[in-house]
Amino acid sequence: MIEFTPERELEAYREMLKIRRFxxxxxxxxxxxxxxxxxxxxxxxxxxxxxxxxxxxxxxQVITTYRDHGHMLACGMDPKGVMAELTGRRGGYSKGxxxxxxxxSLEKNFYGGHGIVGASAPLGSGLAFANKYRGNDRxxxxxxxxGAANQGQVYESFNMAKLWxxxxxxxxxxxxxxxxxxxxxxxxxxxxxxxxxxFDIKGEQVDGMDVxxxxxxxxxxxxxxxxxxxxxxxxxxxxRYRGHSMSDPAKYRTxxxxxxxxxDSDPIEQVKKRIIADGIASADELKAIDKxxxxxxxxxxxxxxxDPEPDAAELYTDILR
Amino acid sequence: MATEILMPALSPTMEEGKLARWLVKEGDExxxxxxxxxxETDKATMEIEAIEDGKLAKVLIAEGAEGVKxxxxxxxxxxxxxxxxxxxxxEPAAAPTEPEPVAAPIExxxxxxxxxxxxxxxxxxxxxAMVEVTVREALRDAMAEEMRRDEGVFxxxxxxxxxxxxxxxxxxxxAEFGEKRVIDTPITEHGFAGIAVGAAFAGLKxxxxxxxxxFAMQAIDHIINSAAKTLxxxxxxxxxxxxxxxxxxxxxRVGAQHSQDYSSWYAQVPGLKVVxxxxxxxAKGLLKAAIRDPNPIIFLEHEMVYGQSFEIPxxxxxxxxxxxxxxxxxxRDVTLVxxxxxxxxxxEAAIILAEQGIDAEVIDLRTLRPLDMETVLTSVxxxxxxxxxxxAWPIASIGSEICSRVTCEAFDYLDAPPTKVNCKDVxxxxxxxxxxxxxxxxxxxxxxVKSVCYxxxx
Ligand SMILES: Cc1ncc(C[n+]2csc(CCOP(=O)(O)OP(=O)(O)O)c2C)c(N)n1
Ligand SMILES: [Mg+2]
Numbered sequence: 166m167i168e169f170t171p172e173r174e175l176e177a178y179r180e181m182l183k184i185r186r187f188x189x190x191x192x193x194x195x196x197x198x199x200x201x202x203x204x205x206x207x208x209x210x211x212x213x214x215x216x217x218x219x220x221x222x223x224x225x226q227v228i229t230t231y232r233d234h235g236h237m238l239a240c241g242m243d244p245k246g247v248m249a250e251l252t253g254r255r256g257g258y259s260k261g262x263x264x265x266x267x268x269x270s271l272e273k274n275f276y277g278g279h280g281i282v283g284a285s286a287p288l289g290s291g292l293a294f295a296n297k298y299r300g301n302d303r304x305x306x307x308x309x310x311x312g313a314a315n316q317g318q319v320y321e322s323f324n325m326a327k328l329w330x331x332x333x334x335x336x337x338x339x340x341x342x343x344x345x346x347x348x349x350x351x352x353x354x355x356x357x358x359x360x361x362x363x364f365d366i367k368g369e370q371v372d373g374m375d376v377x378x379x380x381x382x383x384x385x386x387x388x389x390x391x392x393x394x395x396x397x398x399x400x401x402x403x404x405r406y407r408g409h410s411m412s413d414p415a416k417y418r419t420x421x422x423x424x425x426x427x428x429d430s431d432p433i434e435q436v437k438k439r440i441i442a443d444g445i446a447s448a449d450e451l452k453a454i455d456k457x458x459x460x461x462x463x464x465x466x467x468x469x470x471x472d473p474e475p476d477a478a479e480l481y482t483d484i485l486r
Numbered sequence: 487m488a489t490e491i492l493m494p495a496l497s498p499t500m501e502e503g504k505l506a507r508w509l510v511k512e513g514d515e516x517x518x519x520x521x522x523x524x525x526e527t528d529k530a531t532m533e534i535e536a537i538e539d540g541k542l543a544k545v546l547i548a549e550g551a552e553g554v555k556x557x558x559x560x561x562x563x564x565x566x567x568x569x570x571x572x573x574x575x576x577e578p579a580a581a582p583t584e585p586e587p588v589a590a591p592i593e594x595x596x597x598x599x600x601x602x603x604x605x606x607x608x609x610x611x612x613x614x615a616m617v618e619v620t621v622r623e624a625l626r627d628a629m630a631e632e633m634r635r636d637e638g639v640f641x642x643x644x645x646x647x648x649x650x651x652x653x654x655x656x657x658x659x660x661a662e663f664g665e666k667r668v669i670d671t672p673i674t675e676h677g678f679a680g681i682a683v684g685a686a687f688a689g690l691k692x693x694x695x696x697x698x699x700x701f702a703m704q705a706i707d708h709i710i711n712s713a714a715k716t717l718x719x720x721x722x723x724x725x726x727x728x729x730x731x732x733x734x735x736x737x738x739r740v741g742a743q744h745s746q747d748y749s750s751w752y753a754q755v756p757g758l759k760v761v762x763x764x765x766x767x768x769a770k771g772l773l774k775a776a777i778r779d780p781n782p783i784i785f786l787e788h789e790m791v792y793g794q795s796f797e798i799p800x801x802x803x804x805x806x807x808x809x810x811x812x813x814x815x816x817x818r819d820v821t822l823v824x825x826x827x828x829x830x831x832x833x834e835a836a837i838i839l840a841e842q843g844i845d846a847e848v849i850d851l852r853t854l855r856p857l858d859m860e861t862v863l864t865s866v867x868x869x870x871x872x873x874x875x876x877x878a879w880p881i882a883s884i885g886s887e888i889c890s891r892v893t894c895e896a897f898d899y900l901d902a903p904p905t906k907v908n909c910k911d912v913x914x915x916x917x918x919x920x921x922x923x924x925x926x927x928x929x930x931x932x933x934x935v936k937s938v939c940y941x942x943x944x
Contacts, residue, residue, distance in 0.1 A: 196494030201739030253917035264916030280743035412497030
């Protein structure tokens with residue numbers, strides 16, 4: 166396992182906490198009726214995007230599913246713009262027209278935010294296709310869930326990605342459930358890192374609750390793809406604490422199961438413990454960081470509530486160019 | 487600082503709920519993440535978690551209270567060391583500072599009397615005793631009755647068994663029929679639709695639930711190329727007796743990829759029958775008929791109608807024939823034609839129009855393929871005017887088809903151009919104000935009717 170420098174540890178702590186505080190705020194705003202529709206929180210999975218983001222460079226692309234708030238914050242998108250999209254306001258990344266599941270930022274190379282399960286796999290492979298076509302050394306991080314990993318289009322993508330050696334890294338976020346169905350009930354084989362075997366795409370399982378493990382695996386896979394080694398699969402073993410979306414009563418798992426993961430392997434607590442143990446920062450200093458992250462979430466929420474709704478004329482814009 | 491815990495919205499369509507149970511009592515210390523109460527919505531019982539640490543100082547809504555509106559304060563929490571000061575009003579937890587149309591509560595459900603009036607007006611069921619059921623229950627009962635009747639009928643789809651259905655339509659089926667006949671699938675629409683069609687080729691009778699019709703776009707090849715065309719291509723040897731069902735159209739604030747109405751897509755395809763009921767009685771009677779039908783049936787439901795209650799006739803075997811429209815309100819001045827949730831708009835508009843002296847005849851198409859044009863044409867020959875109402879996009883819509891056929895087949899009877907009311911010709915926006923603008927509303931229907939009646943806008 167790689168060791169993080171003190172700066173890296175603190176960066177990981179901040180970035181993961183930023184996502185968690187943001188998501189908690191989003192949950193509150195949903196409960197108050199400011200956010201409508203579906204809202205899928207990322208709480209519990211923070212180490213995956215934060216670790217992977219540390220492995221890529223500016224110019225590399227990221228694409229994911231509807232559980233996208235964490236990815237956007239990790240890509241450096243403005244929390245205010247993300248939250249305002251959640252509340253459907255004009256300052257949101259899609260001018261309020263996309264919502265929680267459909268957000269994009271070309272500037273940050275974040276290609277969405279896709280509501281259809283499985284869709285990110287070929288789309289991400291297509292972004293990688295463009296990299297190869299242009300002859301640059303960019304790679305595309307293509308995220309999808311364990312549930313999505315059963316969609317046929319994933320395997321069609323695998324085949325072409327290997328056939329054409331596309332610089333794509335498939336990051337399968339295995340949080341054990343697709344909605345209310347556990348991986349054991351949905352999948353004939355549950356080692357998703359092995360799902361590229363028939364296409365000769367290598368992969369590995371990674372402790373997705375440990376940000377260092379994520380970065381280590383990410384570094385290797387990114388280097389490989391950048392040097393023309395083609396596609397690779399990283400199966401991130403992770404867990405979501407909240408329901409699938411806000412309206413999920415989550416009766417398919419026990420309270421104890423959730424509690425156990427929280428207590429034993431919370432990604433943020435792990436970093437926090439190391440920071441304290443190694444004397445990188447004091448508990449008070451970490452509290453101050455937490456306060457700062459809470460303020461970022463609170464400011465985003467304030468902006469997202471005060472920002473006006475889109476102008477009525479926006480109904481008819483952006484349909485065709 | 488004292489904060490109020492507000493009744494949370496737990497789903498896109500929730501407006502109120504029952505505070506089923508408090509799991510903490512006044513005086514208890516609570517930590518962020520603790521479950522403090524259980525809330526029942528029409529779909530499920532949900533747990534609510536504390537957001538901040540503190541002490542539960544006061545319970546404002548007792549357990550068992552029903553119809554608690556979203557955002558009503560339900561309890562007061564104090565931070566460490568604080569005391570409850572009864573004179574000072576607690577600071578509401580970031581009181582929704584929204585005078586504006588923000589968080590506009592999801593579409594008020596149509597009031598019960600309207601629904602009743604519409605059904606009574608139809609006199610479809612004569613003097614039979616009536617019972618009240620929701621559309622959700624009616625659909626479930628239809629499947630259960632047909633499964634009892636025919637061993638070959640089985641239900642498959644995502645989350646239909648253990649989770650009891652993403653929208654709780656298959657509630658209880660697993661318990662009664664077991665996992666052989668109520669089957670949870672992986673998220674692989676194209677695959678399981680094909681497997682179901684294959685099973686139907688072999689004589690089984692699958693009822694395939696799509697979590698929503700938006701996801702059936704993954705499966706549309708099997709629906710059309712395998713299910714719809716095989717009878718023809720095999721010279722009549724082989725077909726599939728299969729029902730594809732699920733919620734269609736716009737739910738609430740779920741954005742462009744989850745809010746599409748596929749009515750006219752499927753209605754265009756020979757080899758399919760397409761059903762889109764509105765009332766609970768039609769949902770039940772048509773689903774039973776669909777399951778018995780030897781052909782592939784597209785059964786379009788509507789999420790926003792699932793929780794709505796209707797009176798339905800209390801009979802053992804309620805069958806509503808596929809292919810027959812219903813006149814749900816008799817009138818002389820104009821024909822209003824709609825289906826599915828559009829019926830809510832048509833019914834409400836008819837009441838408003840009556841107050842203004844316009845007597846609308848309201849037709850619920852119920853089946854979109856084959857279209858019951860006879861009922862529509864007979865009505866138009868009487869009223870000489872027609873307005874169609876639907877939530878789908880306007881181009882090449884069901885309304886387009888009806889207006890075209892009325893123009894061709896009753897041209898001499900028309901006193902005004904046939905007119906359509908549809909949603910706007912845009913992908914569904916997420917923002918509350920834009921979504922509202924995109925969807926058709928009662929005013930749109932009323933003004934369309936006035937224009938075909940050459941009445942000034944009031
Ligand atoms: C094609 C399609 N089918 C079904 C859905 C409904 N749906 C949304 S998320 C989801 C579960 C996906 O689970 P997984 O891929 O494990 O991702 P997670 O939600 O766990 O992040 C389902 C069934 C959808 N959006 N798209
Ligand atoms: Mg999952």
